[in-house]
Amino acid sequence: MSVGETGVAMMMSVRMAPPLLLIVLIMIHRVSSAVWGVSYSPLHICAVKNSSVIMSCTFTYPTGHQIMEVFWTKNPVKGEEPPDLSEDPEYSQRLQYLGDKQQSCTIRLSHVTQKDQHKYCFRFITDIDKWTGDPGVTLTVTDLQVEAPERVTEGHNVSLTCKSSCTLTDRATFIWYRNSQPLTERRDRNNQLLLQSVRREDAGRYSCALHGHSYISPAAHLSVTYPPKNVSVSINGSGVIVEGDSVTLICSSDSNPPALNFSWFKGRTFVGSGRIYNISKISSDHSGEYKCKSRNEHGEKYSEAVTLHVMYPPRNVSVSINGSGVIVEGDSVTLICSSDSNPPALNFSWFQGGMFVGSGRIYNISKISSDHSGDYKCKSRNEHGEKYSAAVTLHVMYPPRNVSVSITGSGVIVEGDSVTLICSSDSNPPALIFSWFKENQSSAVGYGQSFSALQSGRFYCEAHNQHGSQRSDSVTVTVKGPLVILHISVGVICGAAVIITMLIWRSRMKKRKNSLEAQMNHSRPDHDRCTSDAKSTEPIYENVTMNHSRPCDVEVTEPVYENTMHDKP
Incomplete structure (x- = not known):
């Protein structure tokens, strides 16, 4: 007993x-x-899951007794023989006896879980009696939980607490983790972690553990809210934007909560909303700087501006002429071709009329002449196309040249009449001033493009414009007296009458001869021999009395000459 x-x-x-x-x-x-008893210290143990627990105890018994057996048991029931934990498969590998089995009865229980929450007692048996120590050690197993707000605004302070379901027996030193990485040198003796002036980098999954223990609590997520940052604009595609393409701009930002409000600006002008901004059939008018504004409930921010360079072929091609616009023969003239294109045109061609005359944006003509007058245009070209300018006309000014005088009539006039002389010239602008001179006279005898000469002499003109003058060659004007003119006129009339009379007489003589020969041939079928002179059929007409010999004895009727100026035989 x-x-x-x-x-x-x-x-x-x-x-x-x-x-x-x-x-x-x-x-x-x-x-x-x-003298019989068991002493426990402490009577209540709060241990973290997966940790090791030390149950310390000492025991006494009467002198003269000999210890036969010692062991620990759980939840002893009065009147029943308690089991030895070391023989329980659930404890055999985790229970270690640390005592000396004489006075010390301390044990270590490893890897405790919620299943290990029991009342544990020490029991020893002597050679005389048995003893179970009461009240034993009550073990509570707890896990760790991080208590933290779901979100905190950037710049504020926040406290995180590592909580357990019971007060830990050991003096605990806590270790904190963020995203499974230990916070450097952050070992707090209490169970709180204080984050001051929170930054967005402080957001993450936080967990805690006890120093020296392998158990780590489940993670609690801390969200740090902040206004948009790192706002940027990206352009889809290859980066080369040609007029007519479709272009998409995308606004990105870092914010918590994510920004849902986006605005687009070209320069300072609002052009659209939404995270994506589309431009279909882009034109050069869309070229410029674009930026977006990202906004959430904590604030807003603009991106860094991006520039759209829209490529397009040349347009608005034009030609400009340097100088005052008045081009005088001998001047140097520069034509400049301008165009609007992207990229800028580097290929320029020049045409006078339809003929190619040069290359380059600038076309120089040194010592210009009237041959250079005409329409000029340039062609501007880049890799996206080409276009011609409108034509510009070069009007080259030059003084009169090729000055000449023309005479209406023969230039011979009767005294008292006049002859008109006309002065012509080639000049630009056309000559408007004409001066008339008579050789060997220094002063002008008349003005105007036409001049009426009243006397004999050699006359010339000078043509003038604002660029110079030139004189013509001289022409001769002859004035005759009335008698000389009359004699000349009578002679001319008489001569004409003689010529006309001779022509009429010759024609009649030819007809008469032809008739006479026809009669002779008809009356003489057999031709007599005649002298060779009879073969001559053409009469010889002289300004004398007509007397023809007859080589043959043929009766010839003498012709009758009428309306002639010759004497008859």
Whole structure:
């Protein structure tokens, strides 16, 4: 019977024993029970899951007893033999006895879990009796939980707490982790982590653990809210934008919560909303700087501006002429071709009329002449196309040249009449001033493009414009008296009459001869021999009396000459 069992029997026999004997038995029991006992420190243990727990205890027993067996048991039941934990498969690998089995009964229980939450007692057996220490050690196993707000605004302070379901027995040193990485040198003796002036980099998954323990709490997510940052614009495509293409601009930003409000600006002008801005059939008018504005409930921010360079072929091609616009023969003239294109045109061609005359944006003509007058245009070209300019006309000014005088009529006039002389010239602008001179006279005898000469002499003209003058060659004008003119006129008339009369007479003589020969041939079928002179059929006409010999004896009727100026024979 154990000491405990002996005590119970003694209490049951108290009513039957005499008073003196009862007193003696009580005193014996107190002395005996005073040397039996188990002491635990502490009586309650709060341990973290997966940690190791030390249950410290010492025990005493009466002198003369010999320890036969020691072990720990859980949740002992009165009246039942408690089991030895070291023989329980769930504990055999995790339970380690650290005592000496004489006085120290300390043990270590490793990798505790919620299943290990029990009341544990030490029991020892001597060669005389058995003893189970009461009240034992109560073990509570807890996990760790991080308590943190879901979100905090950038710049504010926030406190995170590593919580357990019971007060940890050991003096705990906490270790904190962010995104599974330990926070450098952040070991707090209390269970709180204070983040001051929170930055967006402080956002993440936070967990805690006890120094020296492998268990790490589940992570709690801390969200740091902040206004948009790192706002930028990206352009889709290859980067080469040609007029007519479709272009998409995308606005990106870093913010929490994500920005849902986006605005687009070209320069300072609002052009659209939304994270994506589309331009279909882009033109050069869309060229310029674009930026977007990103906004959430904590603030807003503009991007860095991006520039759209829209490529397009030449247009608005034009030609400019340097100088005052008045071009005089002998001047140097520069034509400049200008155009609007992207990229700028580097290929220029020049044409006079339809003929190619040169290349380059600038076309120089040194010592210009009237041959250079005409329409000029240039052609501007880049890799996207080409275009011609409108034609510009070069008007080359030059003084009169090729000055000449023309005479209406023969230039011979009767005294008292006049002959008109006309002065012509080639000049630009046309000559408007004409001066007339008579040779050997220094002063002008007349002005105007036409001049009426009243006397004989050699005359010339000078043509003038604002660029110079030139004189013509001289022409001769002859003035005759009235009698000379009359004699000349009569002679001319008489001569004409003689010529006309001779022509009429010759024609009649030819007809008469032809008739006479026809009669002779008809009357003489057999031709007589005649002298060779008879073969001559053409009469010889002289300005004398007609007298023809007849080589043959043929009767010839003399012709009658009428309306002639010759004497008859």
